[in-house]
Amino acid sequence: MDNTTSTDSPRRLKKAAPACEKCRVLKVRCIRHEEGQPCTKCARSNSECVVSEPRQRARVSQRAKPRLADLESKLANIISLLSHPSAPISGGVQPPVDLDCGLAAIPEYLSDSPNPSAEWMNQLYMASAELDEGLESSENHNTIENTLEKSWDTSTAIDAAWITDLGLGPVVLEHLLDRFRGMASYYPFVRLSSGWNAASMAEDRPFLLLAVAAAASSNYCHLQDALIQKFKESLSQRVLIAGEKDLDLLQGLLVHLAWFHFHFVPGSQQTYQYLQIGISMVIDLRLDQEAADLLEQRTELGDNYIREACRAYLGCYYMSSIISMSSGKPNNLQFHEAMLRCAMMLQQQPEFDTDLLMYPVTKVLQFAEEICETYRFEGIHGARLYIHAERFTTRLEEWWSSLSTDLRNTVLLINGYHAVKIRIQEMGLVYCYGQRRPPPPKAQDEFTMLSTPPMIISNLVKCVSSTKEFLDFFFTIPAAQHGCLWDSQKYLNGTGRLHSNL
Structure with a gap:
């Protein structure tokens, strides 16, 4: 009997200590530096560290x-x-x-x-x-x-x-x-x-x-x-009950949003709601204020946290821009010059090959935001819509030609190029940006296809052609990779724009 006790005692020492009630509910690791003392999480929050009594395990029967x-x-x-x-x-x-x-x-x-x-x-x-x-x-x-x-x-x-x-x-x-x-x-x-x-x-x-x-x-x-x-x-x-916020939660939420089409319910507003949670985390973690300062203080991105924080900051802006453009809802994380500095630093000191995409992707999003703002202030019945469309199209083609061949062959940038091209040529007639302000009834009665300027009709025809180019590119992607593509709503938006213009 004594031998059994001596051999079992070391094994008991190896058993993990039971987690307190708070750590068990949050499903996080319960760490105690000394036995009998509160865990580190309860100590930081000045809350009571309660450990429930472990339940006795049932003995294994001979039949089991x-x-x-x-x-x-x-x-x-x-x-x-x-x-x-x-x-x-x-x-x-x-x-x-x-x-x-x-x-x-x-x-x-x-x-x-x-x-x-x-x-x-x-x-x-x-x-x-x-x-x-x-x-x-x-x-x-x-x-x-x-x-x-x-x-x-x-x-x-x-x-x-x-x-x-x-x-x-x-x-x-x-x-x-x-x-x-x-x-x-x-x-x-x-x-x-x-x-x-x-x-x-x-x-x-x-x-x-x-x-x-x-x-x-x-x-x-x-x-x-x-x-x-x-x-x-x-x-x-x-997040909702415990009010936690950290980079792990933000990154997980961005991954969930990026491939949201796996659990997308038409008519649901959950995508936009999750996006606002992500934006609030960016603000609470001060990524929007401290990213540029951290980059200026450290010329080399040796800290992995800084790299991950910069990517998450840019990724949240990316999702906010795409979702707001596709839904017509406000973009609550608008472009800031610090984003380009983060993207430039990642491009100059890449850890992964995909870090080279950060700057051009952020640049094309900035361009798309400028287009939306211009059309919003111009109004959907503005006389200069087609002039803006020609000017933006010229700038887009010049930017696209300035990229290297390797960048122009990446799916992410090809998607961005076609999406912005369609966005330019629909000239705000399909989607209203910002606060929706419908024209007065008299203007609606007078606005017909016969009264539409020929240049606007020409641009809408170009929009249909650009949408076809976008869909042609999508169908060249192997079917086996469709599950890897992020948020298929973007492709559905292109198809929806095609039918709306028709």
């Missing part, structure tokens, strides 16, 4: 032991299949091995194969869920150490409880991270460092990890629906 052994055998078989060179996963090609978790990574699903191997993801997902269900009724920690020790520490699960709630294994999460990295060129404002993996992000960036997993799981609709639901629950708990 064979089931646990069977589940371990299933998981071992899946790992061996993924690791074996002859496994029929991607045409006989051996998948790369992830040294961090010791498991063979799931191969890239964005291959030339029209039918991705979804059954491998589902089989691993179901096996992980069954394993978690069986372990919940067990007090035998040897099983936990054998199955999860190679992926991440069990205390990390406190920071991202949705991982265990959905039964996601490390192989699945690493695959989703790799797939999101392949989607970065379509929305380069949130990038994942090469040193980040599922374990490190679950500890440091749990909300961003959740948003990335939801955006990258478009091939698995049921899993994506569950992840989106977890995203909304976490957003409401941390």
Whole structure:
């Protein structure tokens, strides 16, 4: 009996301390420097640190032991299949091995194969869920150490409880991270460092990890629906109830907005509401005021936080401009010269290839904002509309010609070029910018197609032609990559403009 007690005591010391009620609700890591003292989060907020008594685990019956052994055998078989060179996963090609978790990574699903191997993801997902269900009724920690020790520490699960709630294994999460990295060129404002993996992000960036997993799981609709639901629950708990604000939340929200078409409901105002939350975070984190100062103080972007903050600042402006232009609603994060300085610094000291896109993308958004403001002050019945359209078209073509060939071949800039070209030629007749001021009834009666100046009709015909060019380009994108494209509403807006003008 004494021997048993002496061998069990070290194991008890390794068990993670229970989280307090506040950290458990917020699903964040509960850190105590000394036993009996409040955690760091409660200490900062001067709130009471309450730890509930842990519930006693039910003992494992003799009938449950064979089931646990069977589940371990299933998981071992899946790992061996993924690791074996002859496994029929991607045409006989051996998948790369992830040294961090010791498991063979799931191969890239964005291959030339029209039918991705979804059954491998589902089989691993179901096996992980069954394993978690069986372990919940067990007090035998040897099983936990054998199955999860190679992926991440069990205390990390406190920071991202949705991982265990959905039964996601490390192989699945690493695959989703790799797939999101392949989607970065379509929305380069949130990038994942090469040193980040599922374990490190679950500890440091749990909300961003959740948003990335939801955006990258478009091939698995049921899993994506569950992840989106977890995203909304976490957003409401941390932002609306607890009032938290940090870069992790802002980046996760931007990723969610960028690929909002996966859960878009026609007629819903949720996109604009989420955007306002992101803008408020930019203001509360003082990114709009301190970004330029930080860049001027540090000529080299050695601080990763500054790089990520600059990208998030520009990314929020990007989403605000696009959503306001497509919906006709006010843009509450308008252009500022500090944005161009941030973009220029990222372009001059790039960490990723996509940092080279920051300046031209910001420049074309500034140009689009100038167009909208000009048409708003001119009015939809202004006599100089076609003159403005010709002037803006000339400036756009000159700017486009000044870009390098590599930049002109990027999907993001091609989209921006065509969208602004359409925006110029519709001359504010399709969308009203800012406060809607309809013309008086007499002007409406007198305004007919026969009274429309020929130059305006000519520009509208050009608008239809430009929309066709835009759609022709969209159809050249392989269908397998459509799930990687950010917010399809932008493409739908082009089609809607075509029908409106017709």
